[in-house]
Amino acid sequence: MAIANVSRYVQRQHTSVNNEKAVSSDPYADIEPLLEFDWSTTTPIKIRPFKPRYHLTMALETCPLPELVAIDDTYLERMALRRSVLDDHPKETYLCNDPCTEAVFEVYAWMFGTYLPQRYPTMYTLVDQYEGTVDSKQQRRSLYNIPANKYIPLEAPSAMEALYILGCHVDTDILILLPSSTAADGSPIYHLEAFVCCFPSGFKTQEKLGLPLADIHKPVPGYKAKIEKSMDRFFAKMELGKAVRRANWAITTDISLYSQGGTHMYEDGKTEETGENEGEVTGRKVVENRKTLNVDAPDVEESIEQQKKNVRIEDCRLRCERQTLHRLTKTKALAFMFKTYQYKLEDVKAEGSGPELADAIAGLALGSVPDMAFYKRQVVWGDKVVEYLRS
Ligand code: HEM
Structure with a gap:
């Protein structure tokens, strides 16, 4: 072959390889691996999303798909805790409405069959297992969870079991949404239709099942006025192959990761709305969470004072969630996932983030939604925590 021809031939080969790559490159199938990842020496990431004034915005940023799940040296203890929370609270921690079955199976198959073994090959590896007698051996492909020394079937017998197994092997809560209703203009409204949620921060996930985003966020002051419309628009338009992330923060006055109440108090009448909203599930009562304080009671000041006395700095934690959102490739459902981090206040102070x-604590009442200070119970823990952080 003449030199010019050889070079054309090589060029053609390159082009065709690149084209093949471009055609076969599927963001859900090709997950960039962390080949050297050692979970046992990886310290938890430090999330410090606080700002001097709290402004209620969506505050979303792009998240590469491979970065959806974060793992660190708390993995095994977290997994043990998640399993015990799931076993102790089976009715509260994982649920699925029938129309969401396929989406749950999709998350399960992708997480265990593709994402985890590709992203964390030092922790999860696909293996063939053989069952049956010597004469009739059956081959079954499973995912081997190396740190836990457990085999995970690649297919789950039911959506509920799929959620349970996901909860036991991934340190990330997973909430799945479907476009179960439509707004007046015909655009889809997303509802929570399945979840495995071991670490709710002061809300009852089971009472949110079936609700549209707007009703899920009813207790959040300012949500309706500031971000409801953009949220619905964003969820409706979320593209395939893309993911976004955000982080939140709160101070909790106890150390438990599983908390169905007590983290928030709601200002009655201001944040709770009645009446029919677009996308509301017909015939369902809008959720009402437990309040830690009855703001209508004549002794409200006294009650705050009493709760303030019970605040112990050593029990307080800075609690942050690393939240992500992505669309599933087959069912087109949306998966909202979050991993919860807890930091001791003494560690926050030691690293120099105290001031x-x-x-930011003082700024909760100074931003676009001053009621946030009340919602986050800052009126109870604020003084003591600020005094400690500045001392
Ligand atoms: C990705 C966009 C989202 C944004 C910007 C957002 C925003 C917020 C904000 C500002 C709060 C107030 C509490 C805080 O930040 O500490 C909140 C609370 C909450 N969010 Fe979201 N959220 C999003 C997605 C979701 C999704 C998809 C779900 C569930 C399917 C969800 C469930 C909740 C729940 C259960 C609460 C607690 C409400 C309560 O106190 O009862 N969020 N969210």
């Missing part, structure tokens, strides 16, 4: 967090 910054103290400013």
Whole structure:
């Protein structure tokens, strides 16, 4: 072959390889691996999303799909805790409405068959297992969870079992949404239709099942006025192959990761709305969470004072969630996932973030939604925590 021809031939080969790559490159199938990842020496990421003034915005940023699940040295203890929470609270921690069965199976198959073994090959590996007698052996492909020394079937017998197994092997809560209703203009409204949620931060996930985003967020002050419309629009338009993330923060006055109440208090009448909203599930009562304080009671000030006395700095935690959102490739459902981080206040102080967090605590009442200070119970823990952080 003449030299010019050889070079054309090589070029053609390159082009065709690149084209093949471009055609076969599927963001859900090709997950960039962390080949050297050692979970046992990886410290939890430090999330410090606080700002001097709290402004209620969606605050979403792009998240590469491979970064959806974060793992660190708390993995095994977290997994043990998640399993015990699931076993102790089976009715509260995982549920699925029938129309969401396929989406649950899709999350399960992708997480265990593709995402985890590709992203974390040092932790999860696909293996063939053989069952039956010597004469009639059956081959079954499973995912081997190396740190836990457990085999995970690649197919789950039911959506509920799929959620349970996901809860036991992934340190990330998973909430799945479907476009179960439509707004007046015909655009889809997303509802929570299945979840495995071991670490709710002061809300009852089971009472949110079936609700549209707007009703899920009813207790959140300012949600309706500031972000409801953009949220619905964003969820409706969320593209395939893309993911976004955000982080939140709160101070909790106890150390439990599983908390169905007590983290928030709601200002009655201001944040709770009645009446029919677009996308509301017909005939369903809008959720009402437990309040830690009855703001209508004549002794409200006294009650706050009483709760303030019970605040012990050593029990307080800075609690942050790393939240992600992505669309599933087959069912087109949306998966909202979050991993919860807890930091001792003494560690936050030791790293030098004390003044910054103290400013943010004061700033809860100074931003676009001053009621946020009340919602986050800052009126109870604020003084003591700020004093400690500035000392
Ligand atoms: C990705 C966009 C989202 C944004 C910007 C957002 C925003 C917020 C905000 C600002 C709060 C107030 C509490 C805080 O930040 O500490 C909140 C609370 C909450 N969010 Fe979201 N959220 C999003 C997605 C979701 C989704 C998809 C779900 C569930 C399917 C969800 C469930 C909740 C729940 C259960 C609460 C607690 C409400 C309560 O106190 O009862 N969020 N969210």
